[in-house]
Amino acid sequence: MMPLVQLGLVNALRNSGRSLLTVVAMAVAAFLATSSITASEGHTPQRAWEYRSYLGGDILVYPQWVWPTEGDISVAAESGGVRLVRLRPSFGSPLYYFHPDFYSRGYLTPDPDGAPKYSMFDTPADMAETLEALELVDGVTAVVPYTCVPVIRGEVRAAGRGGKTVALPLDGFFLRACPPNLLEGTSPEQAGELGLAEPQRDPPPTVTVSRAAGQTFGEVATWHGGVYTPSQAGSRFLREDDAGRLVAVVNRRALIGRQDLGTTTVLLGSEGQKVRLTLPRIVTAPDGRAHYDFAHPVEVEVNLVGVYDVASRVHAWVQGDTVIYEQLYLEAPEILMPRPALERVLGLMGLPPGGLEPAGALVLRVENQLKVERVVEEVRQSVPGLSAVSVAEEAAFANAHGLPEKTYVCPQRRRPFLSSQPVVPAAKQGLFGLTLFAFAGIAAAGNATLVVLSRRTEFAVLKAVGLRSWEVALMVMVELLTLGSLGLAAGFAAGEAAVLPVRLANTAAAGTLARDVLRDLGLVAAATLGTSALAALVPMARSLRITVAEAMRGDE
Amino acid sequence: MSRSRTVSSLASRNTLRSPGRTAVLFLLLTAAIVGRSTAALAVQGLCHKATAAVEGEALLGATNCTIFFPGVSYNAKAIQPYFTRTLGRTYLAQQGFWNALAERYWGPGGLVTVLRPGPLYRDSRASAKVQCPPSALAKGIEGRYPAAPDEVAVPAPLASEAGLKVGSRLELLPVAGGAPATFTVTGIYIPRGSGPFHESALVSAATPEQGDEVNFFVVRLDEGAVGRLLSGRDPASVEVVTYADPVESMELLARAAYGAKAAVAETGVSLAGVVVLVVLLVAFIERRREVTVYKMVGMDGASILRVLATELAVILVTADAVAAPVYRLVATRLVLDGQAAASGTALWSPFLTSVLWTAAVVALGASYPLALTSVATAGQLSSGSRIYLIRRRQLLRGWTDDDLPR
Numbered sequence: 001m002m003p004l005v006q007l008g009l010v011n012a013l014r015n016s017g018r019s020l021l022t023v024v025a026m027a028v029a030a031f032l033a034t035s036s037i038t039a040s041e042g043h044t045p046q047r048a049w050e051y052r053s054y055l056g057g058d059i060l061v062y063p064q065w066v067w068p069t070e071g072d073i074s075v076a077a078e079s080g081g082v083r084l085v086r087l088r089p090s091f092g093s094p095l096y097y098f099h100p101d102f103y104s105r106g107y108l109t110p111d112p113d114g115a116p117k118y119s120m121f122d123t124p125a126d127m128a129e130t131l132e133a134l135e136l137v138d139g140v141t142a143v144v145p146y147t148c149v150p151v152i153r154g155e156v157r158a159a160g161r162g163g164k165t166v167a168l169p170l171d172g173f174f175l176r177a178c179p180p181n182l183l184e185g186t187s188p189e190q191a192g193e194l195g196l197a198e199p200q201r202d203p204p205p206t207v208t209v210s211r212a213a214g215q216t217f218g219e220v221a222t223w224h225g226g227v228y229t230p231s232q233a234g235s236r237f238l239r240e241d242d243a244g245r246l247v248a249v250v251n252r253r254a255l256i257g258r259q260d261l262g263t264t265t266v267l268l269g270s271e272g273q274k275v276r277l278t279l280p281r282i283v284t285a286p287d288g289r290a291h292y293d294f295a296h297p298v299e300v301e302v303n304l305v306g307v308y309d310v311a312s313r314v315h316a317w318v319q320g321d322t323v324i325y326e327q328l329y330l331e332a333p334e335i336l337m338p339r340p341a342l343e344r345v346l347g348l349m350g351l352p353p354g355g356l357e358p359a360g361a362l363v364l365r366v367e368n369q370l371k372v373e374r375v376v377e378e379v380r381q382s383v384p385g386l387s388a389v390s391v392a393e394e395a396a397f398a399n400a401h402g403l404p405e406k407t408y409v410c411p412q413r414r415r416p417f418l419s420s421q422p423v424v425p426a427a428k429q430g431l432f433g434l435t436l437f438a439f440a441g442i443a444a445a446g447n448a449t450l451v452v453l454s455r456r457t458e459f460a461v462l463k464a465v466g467l468r469s470w471e472v473a474l475m476v477m478v479e480l481l482t483l484g485s486l487g488l489a490a491g492f493a494a495g496e497a498a499v500l501p502v503r504l505a506n507t508a509a510a511g512t513l514a515r516d517v518l519r520d521l522g523l524v525a526a527a528t529l530g531t532s533a534l535a536a537l538v539p540m541a542r543s544l545r546i547t548v549a550e551a552m553r554g555d556e
Numbered sequence: 557m558s559r560s561r562t563v564s565s566l567a568s569r570n571t572l573r574s575p576g577r578t579a580v581l582f583l584l585l586t587a588a589i590v591g592r593s594t595a596a597l598a599v600q601g602l603c604h605k606a607t608a609a610v611e612g613e614a615l616l617g618a619t620n621c622t623i624f625f626p627g628v629s630y631n632a633k634a635i636q637p638y639f640t641r642t643l644g645r646t647y648l649a650q651q652g653f654w655n656a657l658a659e660r661y662w663g664p665g666g667l668v669t670v671l672r673p674g675p676l677y678r679d680s681r682a683s684a685k686v687q688c689p690p691s692a693l694a695k696g697i698e699g700r701y702p703a704a705p706d707e708v709a710v711p712a713p714l715a716s717e718a719g720l721k722v723g724s725r726l727e728l729l730p731v732a733g734g735a736p737a738t739f740t741v742t743g744i745y746i747p748r749g750s751g752p753f754h755e756s757a758l759v760s761a762a763t764p765e766q767g768d769e770v771n772f773f774v775v776r777l778d779e780g781a782v783g784r785l786l787s788g789r790d791p792a793s794v795e796v797v798t799y800a801d802p803v804e805s806m807e808l809l810a811r812a813a814y815g816a817k818a819a820v821a822e823t824g825v826s827l828a829g830v831v832v833l834v835v836l837l838v839a840f841i842e843r844r845r846e847v848t849v850y851k852m853v854g855m856d857g858a859s860i861l862r863v864l865a866t867e868l869a870v871i872l873v874t875a876d877a878v879a880a881p882v883y884r885l886v887a888t889r890l891v892l893d894g895q896a897a898a899s900g901t902a903l904w905s906p907f908l909t910s911v912l913w914t915a916a917v918v919a920l921g922a923s924y925p926l927a928l929t930s931v932a933t934a935g936q937l938s939s940g941s942r943i944y945l946i947r948r949r950q951l952l953r954g955w956t957d958d959d960l961p962r
Contacts, residue, residue, distance in 0.1 A: 070813040077605040077810075084614045084802040088756075090666040105800045106614065108809060114713055114755060117665050152662070280666075283718075291717050294662035295729040295736065423809050425816035449834070 004471055008478030019483050026487025026528060027494070033524040034495025042372040044505040045193045048395040050225045050312040053194040054330060056144050056179020057363035058372050059379060059390050060094060061134065063120040065109040066102075067387040069380065069424040076110045084108055085115040090280070090292055092148030092174040093120075093360025097332050097404035098394055099421075107421045116360075120386075123288035124356045131362070133382045139366050139375040145359040147342060148176035148334065149349065152297055153278035156250065156304060159265040168255045168266075170277065170335070175248070175302075175345060178238050178336040179363065182227055185240040196237055197226035202264065203311070203327050206409050212321045217314070223327070225311040234268040235306040244340040246300070247272070251336075252307035253329040257406060272305040282350040282358075290356045298349055302337070313399065315407055317414040328405035370506040380424075389424070397422050445535030448480060452539040460546050469544040480536055484529045492524050563859060567866035577835065578871055584831055585875035585918065589910050590883045596906035598891050599814045606810035607803050614799040616654055616692055616748060621777045623785065624658055624669075624795040627732070629769040633677045633685075639773075643781045654688050657762070658772035661728035661737065664718035668728065668756045670708060670739075672763065674770035690759045692748070698722060699743035701759065708758040709743035720744070830921065847929055848937040857930035864926055872918060876911050883907050 012019045052058055065072060076082050086106040087095060095102050102115075109115065121127040127145075134143045154170035180186060181194040188195060203223035209215045229237050230252060237249055256264055267273060277300050280292035310330035316323055337345070346357060366375050372390045379388040398404045402416040455476070462472050496517060503513055571578050614620065632655060656671040673688040690701045690709065699722035701709055710720050720726060724741045745759065777785070782796055850860050887903060 068809065068813070070816070073606050073810055073813045074602065077602065077609045080609040081611070082606075082609045082802070082806060083611040084800060084805065085755075086799075088666050105798065108610070108802060108805055110609075113716070117717060150666070280662075283664075285719055289717075291665055293664055293718075294666050295664070295727050297662070297729075421805060421809055423812040425813055445834075 004475045005478050008475040009482060011475070012479045012483055022480070022483040023487040023490070026484045026532065027491035029528045029532075030488045030491025030524050031495045032491075033527045034492050034520060035498065037520050037523055038495060038499040041370065041499045041502050042374070042506070043369045043390070043392045044502050045369050046505070047369060048392040049193050050227070050310065051330070051395045052391045053181065053196075054179075054227050054310050054312075054332070055094060055146070055363050055391060056181050056194070057142070057365040057391070058369060059140075059364035059366065059376055059388060060394055061130075061362040061364065061379065061383065062093070062095065062387040062389070063109075063116045063361075064111050064385055065107070065387060066095065066099070067389045067422050067424050068108075072110075073423075079110065081112065082108050082110045083114075085111070087115045088117055089172065090150040090294075091116060091118075091360055092150060092176065092334075092358065093146060094394075095360065096174075097330065098398045100403070102421075118282075118291050119356055119358045120360060120362075121356060124354060125288065127356060127359065130383055130386070134362065134364060134379065137364075137375060137378050137382050139371055139378070140364050141367055142365040144179055144363045144365070145357065146176070146361040146363055147339075147357050147359050148174040149279055149342075149346065149358055150174055150292070151277050151335070152280060152294060154275055156255065156275055157267045157273060158255070159267055165267065170250075170275070173250075173254070173333040173335055175277070175279070175342060176334045176336055177339040177342045178249075180339075181365075182237070182336075183240045183242075183338070184237050197224055197228035199229045199231050200224065201231045206324050206326045209323045209325065210321060211323060217316075217323070217325055221314075221325070223311070225313070227308055227310050229306055230309050232265060232268070232307065234270055234272070235266075237306055237308060238336060238338055242338045242341065244338070244344055246302045246337070246341050246344065247305045248275075248302045248335045248337045248341075249306040249308050250304060251310065251330075251332055251334055253309055254331040254333040255307075257331050266304070266307050268304065268306065272303045274301055275304050276301050279345070279349050282346065282355070284350070284352055284355050288356055290351070290358075292358075300345055300348055302335075302341075302345075304335075308336070312405055315405075315410055315415075317410055324410075326407065326409045328407060330405055332404075368506040370503060389422075445531050448484075448532040448536040449539050452476065452480075452536050452543055456543045456546050459543050463544075463547075472544060473540055476540060477533065477536070481529065481533065484532050488525060488529050491528075492521060495524070496520065563862045563866060566863045567870060570863070571867050571870050580835055581868075581871045582875050582878075584835075585872055585914060586879045586882065588917075589875060589879040589907070589914050590886060592910040592913065593879075593883050593907040594886050594891060596818065596909065597887050597903070599818045600902070600906065601891060602814050603807060603810040606813075607806045610802045610806045612803055613748075614802055616774055619653065619774045619776045620801065621775055621782065621796060621798045623773040623775065624797075625771040625793065626660065626795060628793075629657055629771040632675050632768045632770045635770075636677060642784050643775070643777060653776075654692055654774040655770045656688065656772045657766050657770050660731040662731060663726070663728040663756075664714060664720075665756065667731065668714070668758055669772075670728075670758045670760050671772060672705070672760050672766055674762070674766075675768050690761075693757065693759060694745035695748050697743045697745040699741075701745075702742050702761040705761055705763040706737075706739055707742045708739040708760045709745045710741050710758055711747045711755055712744050713747075713755045714758075715741070715744045844937045847932070848934050851932075851934035851937065861926055861930045864929060865922075868918065868922055872915060875914075879911075880907065 068076075084106040085108075087093075087103045089103060091103075099107070101107070107115075119127070121130065131143050131145075134140060151170050151173040154173070155167040156170060157165050158168050160166035181191040182196050184196060186195065200223055203221075207217070207220045209217055209220055229235050229249075235249075238247065250266070252264075252266060255266065278297045279300055280294045281296045281298055282290055283293045284290045310332065311327055312330045313328050315326045315328050318324075343357075346355075347353075351357065364375075364379065366372050369392070372392065376388050376390050376393075395404075400416060401420075407415050459472050459476075462475075463469070467475075503516070615622070653676065655674045655676065657674055659670045659672075661668050661670060671693075673690050676686045676688055691697075694709075697709060699709070708726065710726070714720070718726075720741050722741055722744060726739045726741055727736050728739065729736050739758070739760070747755070747757075777796075777798065782798060785794065785796060847860060850863070855863075884903070892903075
C-alpha cells in the first residue's frame with residue numbers, strides 16, 4: 001500500500017506543470033465555495049458605529065414595506081391594493097433622517113390604513129406581541145422602542161451675533177427616549193462600542209490633505225466621531241440617576257444648522273435652561289388605539305441641561321492634488337430625555353398607564369456584529385408584517401444617496417443624490433451562493449476528469465508492469481487528493497482571510513470561531529474535493545479498461 | 557466533392573458518431589436556453605403583476621403636484637397669466653386640474669387642510685368659468701357634501717383614526733393663531749386615488765366673501781415647471797409637493813426585487829459556457845489522433861476549426877429548435893398560468909435574447925479548445941507534446957539566434 005501512496009506523491013512532484021494546474025483549479029474552486037458561504041457574514045464593530053450608537057442598537061425594525069422583501073412584493077402582487085402614502089411630519093422615527101422622501105414624495109405600502117400615523121403598532125397588545133417575538137430571536141440581546149413625540153412649539157435661547165440672545169425654534173422637533181447605551185454612568189461592558197464619546201471641542205469644518213505630500217487623513221484628524229457633548233460650560237449629558245426628572249439634552253447641530261443665525265452656543269446656566277414645549281394631546285380609544293390631537297395641545301416644561309453633537313461621518317472629495325474632508329453631523333431634530341421622564345411626559349399628554357406609546361421603530365441590540373445579517377433574516381421570519389434592516393445596511397443605503405446628514409461645504413455637484421424606496425432582494429445571497437457552489441463543483445470535477453483522461457497510456461503501462469486496476473486507481477486518487485487538499489487549503493485560507501477581520505474584530509469566543517471555520521471547511525471540502533474525487537471515478541474506470549496493446553497502438 | 561461539402565459531411569458524421577458528447581452538449585444547451593428564457597419571462601411577468609397591484613393614481617386624474625400659497629390668496633382669473641408664464645399654457649387643459657381656498661388648522665393627527673373649492677377659468681372669458689366640484693376628491697361619500705362654510709366632509713382614513721362620524725363636532729385650532737373653529741361633519745368620503753394629502757384634506761363649502769379667491773392648486777407639473785415656480789420666490793411663500801407616480805415606483809421596486817433572480821439566471825447560464833469549455837477540452841484530448849489524421853491528410857487549421865465549429869453549431873441549432881416548443885410549453889403551462897400568450901413579442905423576446913446569449917457563451921467557452929486545435933501541429937498532436945497558443949520563450953525573451961532559420 002505505502003509504495004503506491006509514495007508513487008502517487010512522486011508523480012505529483014515530477015509532473016509539476018500538471019500538478020500546479022490542479023492545485024490552482026482547486027484553489028479557485030475552494031475560494032469560490034468559501035466566498036459563497038461567508039458572503040452572509042456580518043460587519044466589523046466599527047461599521048456604522050456612530051449611527052448605531054445614536055440609535056442604540058444594530059438592527060432597525062420598521063413599519064410594513066419600508067424595506068420590502070421580494071416575498072412582500074410577490075404577496076402584494078397577488079392581493080393588490082398597494083398605494084402610495086406619505087408619512088405625517090408628526091410620525092417620529094429614524095425614517096425622518098434616513099428616508100426623508102417618505103415624508104415628502106411618499107412610499108408604497110399595501111397597508112389598508114395607509115402610512116402609520118401615531119405609532120407603528122395599532123394597539124398595546126400588538127406591540128407587546130412583537131416585542132416578545134423579537135426577544136426570542138437567537139442573537140438578540142435587547143429590544144428598545146424608538147419612542148418619540150412631536151413638539152408643536154417651543155424655543156430655546158442661544159448666544160447670537162454681537163452677544164445678542166436669539167430664540168431658536170423647536171417647532172417640528174421630537175422628544176425621544178434616550179437609548180440606555182448613551183446614558184452617563186452606563187458600564188462600558190453594557191454600552192460596548194456604542195457608549196457616549198468623550199466631550200470635545202468643535203473640529204474644523206473641513207481639513208485639506210495633500211496627496212502630493214503623501215499626507216493621510218489619519219495624520220490631520222485630531223477629533224473623534226460618535227455622540228458627545230461639545231465642550232461648553234454647564235452642558236452635560238443625561239445620567240442614569242436623572243431617572244424621572246424632566247431633564248433633556250438637545251441636538252445642537254439641528255438647532256444651529258441655520259448658519260445665518262451665527263450661533264453655536266445654547267445658553268445654559270448652572271441649572272440648565274427651562275424650556276416650555278407645546279405638545280399634542282394623546283387620545284386613546286377604548287380598543288387601545290391612540291392618536292394625537294393637535295387641536296387641544298398640552299404644555300410641558302423641561303429643563304435643558306445640555307446639548308449634544310452626533311459626528312457621524314466624513315465626506316471627502318478631490319480637488320486637484322488635494323482631498324478635502326468635511327465632517328458631517330446627523331442633524332436629527334431630537335431632544336433626548338431619560339425614558340422614565342418621557343413616560344411622565346406621555347402621561348401629561350394624556351396617555352393612560354399601559355397605553356400605546358408612540359413608537360416609530362424598534363431598535364434591536366445583538367451580541368456582536370458578526371452575525372447581524374443572519375439575525376436580520378431571522379427577524380424578518382419572526383415578524384413577517386414588518387421590515388427589518390441592519391443599521392449598517394441602512395446607513396450604507398442612506399450614505400449612497402447623500403443622506404442622512406446635510407452637507408454644507410462640499411460643492412453641490414460633488415454630492416450624491418438619488419431618492420428611491422429601498423428593497424431587499426431576499427434571494428440574492430442564497431442563489432448566488434448556490435451558483436458559486438455550482439461553479440466550484442464544475443471547475444473541480446472538470447479538472448479531475450482532465451487529469452485522469454490525459455493519462456490513459458500511463459495507466460496502461462502501469463498495468464503492463466503488473467499493477468492491478470485498483471492499485472492504479474489508488475495511486476491516482478492519492479495524487480489527486482493530495483494536490484486537491486493543497487488547493488483546498490490555499491483557496492479556503494484565502495476565502496476565510498476575507499472575513500477574518502470581521503470575525504476577529506468582533507472578538508467572538510474561540511470556540512464559536514473554531515466551530516464556524518470547521519463547518520465552513522466541511523462544506524467547502526465536500527463541494528470541491530468530494531466533487532473532484534467523484535468526478536474522477538467515471539473517467540478512471542473507463543481509462544483503466546484500456547489494454548497495453550491498445551495504449552501502444554494509440555487506439556484511444 | 558467540394559471543400560465545404562467535405563467539411564459539412566465530416567461535421568455531420570462526427571456529430572452523429574459521438575452520441576455521448578453530442579447528447580451532453582445538446583441537453584446542456586437546451587436546458588440553458590429554456591431555463592434562461594423562462595426565468596426572464598417569469599421576472600417580466602412578476603414585474604407586470606406587481607405594477608398591476610398598484611392603485612394607479614396618487615392625486616386627481618393625471619395630476620402629480622399640489623401648490624399652496626400660505627397666508628395669501630389670488631383671484632382665480634387674475635393668477636392665470638402668472639401660471640401661464642411660469643407653468644406653460646397646457647396646465648389649464650390638464651385632466652384633474654382643481655383649485656380651492658385652503659385654510660390650515662391643527663387637528664387630529666397634526667396639520668389638516670380645509671379646502672373650499674374655487675372656480676376654474678378655462679380661458680380669459682368669464683363665461684368659461686367652472687366651479688370645482690367637491691366630489692372630484694371622492695369615489696363615494698357617506699352622508700353629504702357640505703353646504704355651509706362651517707360644515708366639512710372628512711376623508712375616511714382620518715374619520716377612522718379620530719373616531720369621527722356623520723354629525724360629529726370637530727374643533728380645530730387655526731395655525732395662524734386665534735380662536736378654535738368648530739365644524740360639523742356632514743359626510744365621510746372615500747378619497748379618490750391614493751394621494752396622501754387626502755388623508756388630511758377636509759372639504760367644506762365656499763364662504764360668501766370668498767368669491768374667486770384661491771390659494772391651493774392641484775396640477776401636473778414636470779421638474780422644470782416646479783423649478784420655474786420656485787425660482788425667485790421665498791420658499792416660505794409657496795409650498796409645492798410633488799408626488800411620485802405609484803406605478804413607476806412599483807416598477808422600479810419590482811425590478812430591484814426580482815433583479816437578483818434575473819442576475820442569478822444569467823450567471824447560471826454562464827455555467828453552460830464553463831461546461832462547454834470543459835466538455836470541449838476533454839473532447840480535444842480524446843480526439844488528438846483524429847485531428848492528427850486531419851492535419852496529416854492536408855487539412856489546414858482553419859478547415860479543422862470549421863469542422864469543429866460546424867459540429868458545435870449543428871448541436872446549438874438543434875438545441876434551439878428543440879428548446880422553442882419546450883419553452884412555449886413551459887411558459888404557457890407554468891409561467892403564464894395556462895393562458896395562451898397574449899403577445900408574441902412578450903413571449904418570444906426572452907427566448908430570442910436567450911438564444912443569442914447562449915450562442916455568445918458557447919462561443920466564448922469553445923474559443924480556447926478550438927484555438928488549441930487549430931494551432932497544434934500534427935507532430936505535437938501525435939507525440940503528445942505540449943501545445944502553446946503563445947510561445948513563452950518568445951513572449952518573455954524575444955527571438956534568439958537559435959530560433960532563426962538556418
